[in-house]
Amino acid sequence: MLGWMGGLVRGLSQRTLLCYGLVFFAFVYAPMVIVFVYSFNSNPVNMMAWQEFTFDWYRSIFGLSNKLTEQALYVESTDQLKAAVKNSLIVACTTTTISTVIGTMTALAMARFRFRFKTFYRVLVFMPMIIPDIVLGLALLIYFVTLGGELGLITIIIGHCTFLGSYVFIVVSARLAGMDQTFEEASADLGANRFVTFRRVTLPLITPGVVGGALLAFIISMDDLVITYFIAGVDSTTLPVFIYGMLRRGIKPEINAIASLMILFSLVVASSGLYFRSRAAR
């Protein structure tokens, strides 16, 4: 009797847990699923009313639309979208490279060397992450204008690097903290100088952290809106700024198609990162 009751309670609690899990994931992913589904909805006026299946919005954003309706003209020019994507990729690739190198070097210095005011420097490195984006964006804008620089891709890259280095620093630092320093001592003991030790021992051992930090930096750079909005020039619009511009003139079905493609892209990047990490862990 008691055993039966216990089984019932266990079954009930398991089912409750399952329900909770489902509700949780539904809450997180339902909006994205809806965006994805309605990106195939042919209803041009009311996105929420399903009409029929279509690839029109994808055709439209790629400039392949054959029926030039008023709605299709909404993406004024596919070239603008393409330019925005290209800008975003240029910015993300450049900033990822620069901030990964800077962040990794900073993490190594903090972990391996003893010097004065270390805690102070550590706080300085963290700061850009804590400062609200809007403040950082405004500060950068004022700074660039004061210096008399022209706003463009260069200013966006500099702006992104100021805070992306911090993210890389954190991820690489975590990896370094878990790494036994005697590996480096063993390398030195066997006759390797600092550089050889870094290349043959330290770098291979922290690679998962470096790659993780780089992916994080890439994703953050790709979808940063607030800071980029302040420091982007007229012809250096990135994808998030471009989408934001579209939204200000009303939510149109093409947005769904663009968003779906972005989700897909993020998925590819994230899963390639996970794949790499699981290989490195082996």
Place this chain on the structure above:
Amino acid sequence: MNESSLVVIADATKRFAAPEGGVITALDAISFNVNDKEFVTLLGPSGCGKTTLLRAISGFEDLDSGTIVIDNQLMTHVPPHRRPVNTVFQNYALFPHLSVGDNIGYGLDVTGCAKPERNQRVDEVLELVGLVGFERRRPKQLSGGQQQRVALARAIINRPKLLLLDEPLSALDRKLRQAMQLELKNIQHELGIAFVFVTHDQEEALTMSDRIVVLDRGGIQQIGTPTTIYDSPVSIFVAQFVGEGNLFSGTFTRDGDVGTLRTDSGINIVIHDLLPGINNGDKAAVLIRPEDFELLDSPNETKSGAAVLEVRIAQTVFVGTDFQIVGSTTTGETLKATIRDPSRTLASRLGEGDVVRFTYRPHAPRLLPMSENANDPSPDDA
């Protein structure tokens, strides 16, 4: 400088700032030599400075003052990777991302050794440590004993004049440890290089070393061969740390060529080997090793030149050929004795609570000065 010495350490001193303020002297004017092909053990409790000393030799710690000379070269500003020494680390520090073969070949790879020679030498040391066929494995896929061998192989492939070993056997179980002790000794003999071996295990030190350096609180307590250290410790610390022993403290009186220590409990122990620094009326201690005791058979038997101790037995342990007996004297001291029993007749005579009479070899008692920090010369912890 001694020409034949491979390593000359002179006045090595190192201080650390203690986290709670103040200064810890890790090395206090340490001086000693290591000769060619010699096996020297640095022995001491944790925190005695032995690891700091090893790291100073390998170059990972800078000395505050003093010098280290290896192979007639002053090492003061020489970084670790330029020193003619290699180390077997306590946790082995095998590179997890490299195979066993690449771990072992690392020392040759970073110095630009040609591939054919490199591979040949890797094969040689693999054979020497008995790991042929394991070169493609990862360190994780090896047992502790095998990892230990890889660490050893990696450290000797550069053919150093001096190999440093930082408690390399401490992670192994007892049986494996004893096997590795012999094997290390053999490998050292085969290679013909000097070993500096750090351990806190006195048994290990006695088994393996040509000479032992006993360290305590950053200073050298005694340097000598294992037999010297065991038979003639110079201080209460060494007597307690190396081997087991019974210590009696008392007052010394001298009478010509012999002396007598009257213990605080009133036993008179005759001393044949006098110490120059201990005079009439001084407080001193005396050491008698457990195996120096003899069991007296009849109640009236005595032995000339040695005191008789009446002991109530608290515990007896039979270990192969010996009986280890723990008891207390009628005057209250704890006493440990090891009695050989080839005829297997003792067991019936040694019951718990029985009173037996012990004496010792007349020349066994070893006089020791009272040190200022040894206010409790209890024989409990060896």
